[in-house]
Every structure is written in structure tokens, then in C-alpha cells.
Amino acid sequence: MSTTAAEGHHADHPSGIMRWITTTNHKDIGTLYLWFAFIMFFVGGFMALIIRSELFQPGLQFVDPQFFNSMTTMHALIMVFGVVMPAFTGFANWMIPMMIGGTDMALPRLNNWSFWILPFAFTMMGSTLFMDGGGPAGGWTLYPPLTLQTGNALPFVVFAIHLMGMSSIMGAINVIATILNMRAPGMTLMKMPLFVWTWLITAYLLIAVMPVLAGGVTMLLTDKFFGTSFFNAAGGGDPVLFQHIFWFFGHPEVYILILPSFGVVSTIIPTFARKPLFGYSSMVYATASIAFLSFIVWAHHMFTVGMPLAGALFFMFATMLVAVPTGVKVFNWVCTMWRGAMTFETPMLFSIAFIILFTIGGFSGLMLALTPADFQYHDTYFVVAHFHYVLVPGSIFAIIAATYYWLPKWTGHMYNETLGKAHFWLSAIFVNITFFPMHFVGLAGMPRRIPDYALQFSDYNQIATIGAFGFGFAQLLFLWLVIQTIRGGAKTTDQVWEGAEGLEWTLSSPPPYHSFTTPPLIK
């Protein structure tokens, strides 16, 4: 890959498959991440539909309970590590150098490596479904002693998680190194777009907690194969310890999944409200506060293990405190829209739905934070409803919104707005049909991760299953729209959106292979 051409737009790279394997270009790697996430989205979605099919009626219809459990486990692992995280890393790769006026990511070779680990990690994890004893079926939280009963699949899952962790740590190191070193002169930290800010903080979270998960699963591995007793009570260990380690990772992890979404929404809302973001600096501080709080609330996932009153109170109040910076964000978005000259293109529709539906998920989170009430909700479908509300119309809607928002910039073509709106309405309606009834069955006592249920839960489960299939098929429309836009369509301007502001819009659409070869002037 020797480039003798003068600096400029000329992009000299191998063609065909070798271009993608050897690429160190931030846009190519961003594209790879996004396509990988898109493919895994359909794989994980297919598993969700297997789960929902089985739950359409009480009793066992299609799959045996072991396979059902490995579907819930794999669905979660794929959606968390294979969809939301790579998708946001893809956006980070594409957009951060463009937003801060850099040429590329700071560590391009590391970038290539961190992507190409992923397909292998997920192939390895997926292969466990075909092994003796089946895939992991103890839930994505991997609690022992259940998970230690996994057959041959366990080491494969553990090593796959190690690889995913390495990939996201390297991605995070790259993001931080880029933001700290590659900014154009004059781009001070407090002038950075909020998407860059949220990613900077997310990257620090990733570096802080992914290694802890890696340590935890390594302990599982040595407990199972090397006679250690971290979680084995007979040898002096304690399974509850794993829950502490897991959720010390797990709670920052859920903010890793949502903070970049906040960045996306904070970028899109001002564009279509045609007003600058309300309370920029409070948004930055709120993001940092949420990140800090994420480290001291983990035990709210495990109130029922039994903890001293002081502990329960601390984790309850600390958890409720998260609502304060999150509320600041929601009010700031609403204030940005207030008296704005709003238009409702597809990215804006998804962003507004994000605010409303994410807030619903936030409120059910507050209910779960209440220790005495949590004893009723724990491990029921209410929890499932809660985290799907913050992850599907939360993170996933933000990913979809970001795709519609930036796709014209990436491809130089405008997507089909009519189909985009159709995709929005189908998604917004079906996502609620899917997940809203889960609140009710959860409050009525339906436990999660069980393939069968009592007769009285049938109606709501059938509604949820219909919604899930509707939502799933609506995403095929999204796939079609993306392919259509890549292949052709109306030419867009460099600005693309009337109200868009930021360095990325000063580049051509599609942007040159190397973003800013001369640093832009920052006002």
C-alpha cells in the first residue's frame, strides 16, 4: 500500500476483498463495523423471533427448553456485543475524524485489528450452538453455578468474550487517542460536537470495565477447568461474588450502550429544530456524571441476594440519582426543540421517538431502583420490558436515526424519504406492541428466561409476538433503503441538511477518502 501520489483526494488502495482486509482507513473500517453490526442485528433478531415464536402460546411448541435458553443467552450477547457496540464504533470511526477536523483515526493499524477480531469472535461464539451440549444457556449474565454447567461451549464463549473485549478496548483506545491528539487547531474540548464528547466518555468506560469482565469470565474458566474456587462454595468461594464482578462491569456497560445514543440525538435534534443545542456544557457534565454514577450503582441488579440495609439504601439512592443528569439531558433536548423551526425528516422522527420511549424506559428503571418494589419485579418480564425500552427504542433507534442522518453524507445520495417515514412508523408502532405488554405480564409475575408460562399470560404474549414479527420485518425495509441509497438516488449537497452544523458538513458528499488533509479553520 505505498502511496506515491501527492497528498490529496487520491485514494490508492488494493481493490476487491483485499481492500477491506488490509484497510487502515477510518471510513472503510467504519463501514465494516456498520455492516457487521447490521448483519448481526438480523442474526440476533432472528433469535429473538425464535424466542417470541415459542412464547406465542403456553406450553412447548417449537424448541426444547435448553435451546430456548441458549437463544435468550445468544440473542443478548449478540445484540450487546455484536450490534450496538460495533455500530457505535462504526459511527465513531466514520464521524469523529470528520467532526474534529482530523485526517484519520490516530492508530489506523490498531483500528484494522480491532475490527477484524470481531468476525472471528462471533464465529467462535456462534459455533457453540452446534456443539455437544449446545451453546451457552445460562443467560448473558453468565451467573455461576448455572454457567459452570455449560458443556464444551464454555471455553469458546469465554474466549469469544475475551476477543470482543480486546476489540472494544482497542477501539476505545483509538477513539481517545484520536480525540486527544488529532483535533484541528482551535478545536478545544468544549467546542467538540456532543457525539465526540459522549464517545470520549464511553471510551473511558470501556477501558475501565471490559477488563473486569474479562477477569470475571477468566475466573469462570479456571473454576471449571483448573480447580480454582472463586465461585465454588465447596472450595471456599461464593457465586454471589461473580454477580458483583459482573455488574461492576455490567452497569457501566449499559451506559456504554446508551451514551453514544445521547450524542447522536444531541446532534440530530438541533439540526431539525434549527436551533443550537440547549445547554451544551450541561450536556457534557451530565454525560460525565452519568459515567461516574455508573460505577457506584451496580448492586441494584442484585438486591435480592440479600444485603445489609445500609447497602440496599445506598444503591437505591445512588441509582435514583442517575435520573438527575438523565433528566437534564431530556429537558435540554426538549428545550432545544422548543420554539424551533422543526421539520420531521426520518432521523428527527427516530430521535423524537427516542426521547419519548427512552424516557418510558427510564421511568421503569426508577421503579426497579426502588429496593422493596424490586423484590417483586426481579427477574420478571418487567425487567425485560425495561431494558428493551432503553435498548431498542433507545440505542437501536439512535443507531437508525444516525444512519439516516449521515447516510446521505457518506454516499452522496439522499435516501427515499417516504420509505424512511414508513420505516419509522412501522418500527415505532411495532416496538411498542412488542414491549409494552411485557410490563403487564411482568407485574403479574411472569418470570424471564422460561420457555413456558401460565395460561393467564397468553394474551399479552401473543400481542408481543405479533409486535416482534412486525418490528423484525420492518427492519428489512431499512436494509432495502440502505442498499438503495448506496446504489443511487438523488444527489445531495455537501450540507445535506439545511440546519446541519459542524465540520463534517464542510466536506464533500461523499467525503474524500482522507478527511481533512489540511486542518479546517475553527471559528
Add this chain to the structure above:
Amino acid sequence: MDINNSSPKRSAIKLGVIAMAMFGFGYLLVPLYDALCDVTGLNGKSSNVTEQQTVDFETDETRTVTVEFITNLNEGMQWNFKPEITKMEVHPGKAYQANFLVSNKSNHAIIGQAVPSVVPFEAANHFIKTECFCFTNQTLQAGESLEMPVVFVINPALPERVTTVTLSYTFFDISKSANNAEVDTAGLTLTTQDI
């Protein structure tokens, strides 16, 4: 653009070191958790104290505490395991003995390790065992039966509001691991917590 080439590299190395340190921190959580459980009695880990210390207690005849015994077997272990009596009234400060009956129903020898746990957790540090079958592992031949004693004393410092203390034992089959590893009985903690 004015980019100092070594500077992204330096950032990367620093961040890599942080990641490495956090991997270590994950392991550090293990002793931290043990220490926390020791102090708070969290997880019902009870105290094993030598007899010399226990004689210091004054018997409080005016106060009666109910001690209940619960027995469990882990993962289909083929033993019978039950307390001789399920409940006794005791005075804090005085040593009592309770017996547990165990028999091996299987046709082969099994090595078992009992793991004790005390609820409520605030009583855990005040429930002192001076002699217990859980201090060592127990080997039972096929069909063998055994009566196993535990001698305990409740520290009179037990908070007034605690009137019932439940001592639970779970036997684990450690036949496989007993050959490979020394079992650390001093650091035993509870396996599952029933509310």
C-alpha cells in the same frame, strides 16, 4: 497539521496500562469482597474461634435465643443429612452441642464438605463455632452413617432484636476436587442466599 507522531502512541500506551490495571482490579475484587464479608457478616459467614476465647463470655440466663438448624445437599448428592433436633433454645454466652446425622446412600465412597451459613447476617459474627464437622471434609464409605457434632456459643453482644438465629449447612460433593486440591475450610462462605 501539526501532529506529533509519538503522542497518539503515548496515549495508547497509557490507556493500555489502565486497561491492564483494571484487569488486575477485577481480581482484586475477590479479596476485597472477602474482607467486606468478614467485617459485615454479609453472606452469613460465621466465626470459627478457639475455645480459649469463648470462655470469656458470661452466660446471660435472662435471655433466650432460638437456634434453628437447616440442612441441604448440593446437586443431587446421594447422602441423607438431617439435624438430630431442628430447634433449640439457648442462652447467649453458654456453649451447646448439636448433632447432625449423615449417611451415604450410594454404593461408593463420597467425600463431602459442609458449608455453614447463618441468618440474619448481623448474627453471623456473633455465632461462634468451637467445634464443627465443617472444619474438615468428611469421607463416608458406601452405606456408612455418622453422627456429627457442632459445638457453638452465641456471643452475648448479639443485638437485642435478634431472637432467632438460623444455622444452615449445605453438603457439597468434593470427591473429584478433594484429590486435586487442598480444600480451604477456613474461608468458607455461603453458596446461595434464600431470602
